[in-house]
Amino acid sequence: MNQQMTSQPATFQGSASGSSFYAAMRILPRAQREAMFQIYSFCRQVDDIADSDGPRGERLAALQQWRDDIDALYRGQPPARLRDYAASVQKFGLKREDFLAIVDGMEMDVPADIRAPDLATxxxxxxxxxxxxGRLSVRVFGLPQEDGILLAHHLGRALQLTNILRDIDEDAGIGRLYLPLEGLLHAGITSTDPQKVIADPALPKVCVPLVTRARAHFEKADEVMDRNARRTVRAPRIMSKYYRSILELLVARGFALPRAPVRLNKAARIAILLRYAFI
Incomplete structure (x- = not known):
């Protein structure tokens, strides 16, 4: 999914070397950095399958092969493409169910493009x-289990909701709509056709509650990071600051037409990196 459904997972947007993910992860010690780029590579590959224009049946089969390969990795018989993962799985206690959940998430858009899912979906x-x-990542970062799970829960949702709000027009261009059905109906929008929804004057009414929800998740994530060692949360802190800045730029721009693309400029990215990387 170009730039994590197109609102692709926030942790692996674009190419690694030019992404916020890369900037945040390159500050890590070698073993952690290698594990994170393995997680990145896995996500990138299953995401590319879900987003390809190949027949849906072939994409489903390819994703199932990844499930089989993950199972083989955890049986101690990793296929060639996952052989290097064994050391990271053992060193950091990475969980099989989290890898499989990522595949399940990518698959949600394969049988049919998601359009206006309900809030639970x-x-x-x-x-x-x-x-x-996030649950894989916090194990690599070394957070305590309870706080790690909380951080993954809140920061993951904050980043993904920000992506969805940022990529409304891009997603609609490929027939996808991640705005929740309840929000559309509350705003008086009865269509789930992506092109009709993005042109509706009531669209900002759908986006405002998602902004509020994303901000609440960012705040909860900050609470978790604030009570943990600064060096342990450097990488997720950088990701959080990048994406919180993007969210506020979206709010400042607004969600009514015309909607210019929003990007965090290089100076702002460098300022965040300098402030939080070297602590």
């Missing part, structure tokens, strides 16, 4: 494609 999607990545 949207939250499940966010959990699978973002918070599951």
């Amino acid at each position: 949207l939250d499940l999607y966010c959990d699978r494609v973002a918070s599951a990545v």
